[in-house]
Amino acid sequence: MTPAWLAANPRARKDLAFGRDQQFVVNPNGIPELTDELKQCPAHKTTPLYSLPALAARLGIGELHVKDESQRFGFGAFKALGGVLGVYGVLSGAVGDAYHKSPTFEEVLKGRHREVTGSYVFATASSGNHGRAVAAGARLFGNRCFIFLPKFTSAEKEAAIRAKGAEVIRVDGDYEAAVAECKRRSAENGWTIISDTSWEGYDSTPRDVMRGYTVILEEVIRQWRPGPTHVFVQAGVGGLAAAVIGYLWARYEPRPSFIVVEPRSADCWFQSNFAGKPALASGDAETAMGGLACREISPVTWPVVGLATDWFMTIEEDQVMPARRLLAHPLDGDPAIASGPSGCAGLAGLVRVCTEESAFKAMHLDKRSRVLLINSEGNLGEGTA
Numbered sequence: 001m002t003p004a005w006l007a008a009n010p011r012a013r014k015d016l017a018f019g020r021d022q023q024f025v026v027n028p029n030g031i032p033e034l035t036d037e038l039k040q041c042p043a044h045k046t047t048p049l050y051s052l053p054a055l056a057a058r059l060g061i062g063e064l065h066v067k068d069e070s071q072r073f074g075f076g077a078f079k080a081l082g083g084v085l086g087v088y089g090v091l092s093g094a095v096g097d098a099y100h101k102s103p104t105f106e107e108v109l110k111g112r113h114r115e116v117t118g119s120y121v122f123a124t125a126s127s128g129n130h131g132r133a134v135a136a137g138a139r140l141f142g143n144r145c146f147i148f149l150p151k152f153t154s155a156e157k158e159a160a161i162r163a164k165g166a167e168v169i170r171v172d173g174d175y176e177a178a179v180a181e182c183k184r185r186s187a188e189n190g191w192t193i194i195s196d197t198s199w200e201g202y203d204s205t206p207r208d209v210m211r212g213y214t215v216i217l218e219e220v221i222r223q224w225r226p227g228p229t230h231v232f233v234q235a236g237v238g239g240l241a242a243a244v245i246g247y248l249w250a251r252y253e254p255r256p257s258f259i260v261v262e263p264r265s266a267d268c269w270f271q272s273n274f275a276g277k278p279a280l281a282s283g284d285a286e287t288a289m290g291g292l293a294c295r296e297i298s299p300v301t302w303p304v305v306g307l308a309t310d311w312f313m314t315i316e317e318d319q320v321m322p323a324r325r326l327l328a329h330p331l332d333g334d335p336a337i338a339s340g341p342s343g344c345a346g347l348a349g350l351v352r353v354c355t356e357e358s359a360f361k362a363m364h365l366d367k368r369s370r371v372l373l374i375n376s377e378g379n380l381g382e383g384t385a
C-alpha cells in the first residue's frame, strides 16, 4: 500500500514512444543549437549541476544531482529562460512572416530586423517571477512591455519588475482581475501577451516559453553522463515539468522515471491524474511555494506530463523549510545551495519518499539510483530559518 499523498499514473508506460503529440508540446529539434546560441546573451552562463554524495548516502540512493537554476542569467530563477524565449518566439515569427526566412537568435538580439520587431509591445499579468522574466526578455530585445500586477503583489516585487525596464500597471483586484485587465488593455492597444500557461486557442507562446526551459535539460545532458534514473520535478501549471519530462523522454532510451511534486493545497496535477483529464486543485492554493500556487494545469502540456509522469505526489507546508535548510547547510562536503520555497520542493518530495519505505520501494529507488532535482529558484529574499 502506498500512502495517500502518492499516486501512480495508470497511463504511464516506459515503452510508450515520444511521438508527434509530444513533439507538438516540446520539440527537441534545434535545442542543442539554441543552447549554444544563448551564449550571445550578455548575462548567459551554463548553470551548475551539483553532486551531493553525502545527502545521497543519507537518503539511501546512489547519486543526487541538483541543477542550480538560482544562478540563471543572474535572475535567480529558471523562469528567465521562458521570458526570453517567449519574446523571441513572437519576434522571430514576425520576421519569418515578413521575409519568409526564420532569423537566428543572434540576428534578433542584435536588432537586425528592427523595422519588423521594433513595434512590438509585450504584456503579461503576473504576481511575481513570470512578470520579471517577461520584462527581462523584452528588455533584452529592446521592446516595451507592460506588467499587470494584482493588488497584493509587494512593493519589492514591483520595484524588481520596474528595474528590468517594464511599465507596471496596478490592478485593484486579485490575480484573475489582473489577467482580465491585461487581456482587455492588450486587445485595445494591440499588445502581445506572453503567458507561461495555455488556454483554449492560446498555446503557441506557452510552447515557446517551455522551449526556453528545455535548455536546462540540454545542459544537464552535457554535464552528466549517464544521466538520471529518477527525476523529481515540482509543478505549478506544469510548464517546467513538461519541458523536463518531454526533453529527457525524447533524448534518453530508456527514459528515466518521472515524479511530479506539488503542494497539497495546489494539487491540480494530482487531481488531474485521478480524473484522467485536466481538473482543478482540491485546495485553495494558499501555499508558501508561490511559484507552485496554481489551481489549474496548462492544458497544452497534457500529452507529456499526463502520459509520462510515473508518479504524482504532494508535499506539506512544513516539509519545505527542512528541505531549504538541507540545501543551505549541507551535510559533510556537499556544496551549499541557496533555494526558495518553490525551488526546493523537488527535494522536499524526494525526502518524503525516502523516509516512507513503501513509497521508496514502489519507485524502485535503491543504492544504484541516480536522482536529478532542479533548484528552480534561489533565495529571493525570504530567509531560510
Ligand SMILES: Cc1ncc(COP(=O)(O)O)c(C=O)c1O
Pocket (backbone or CB within 6 Å): 077, 079, 129, 130, 196, 234, 235, 236, 237, 238, 239, 240, 241, 290, 291, 292, 294, 342, 343, 376, 377
Ligand atoms: C520557482 C518556480 N519553480 C517552479 C515553478 C513551476 O513552473 P510551472 O508553473 O511551469 O509548473 C514556478 C512557476 O512560476 C516557479 O516560479
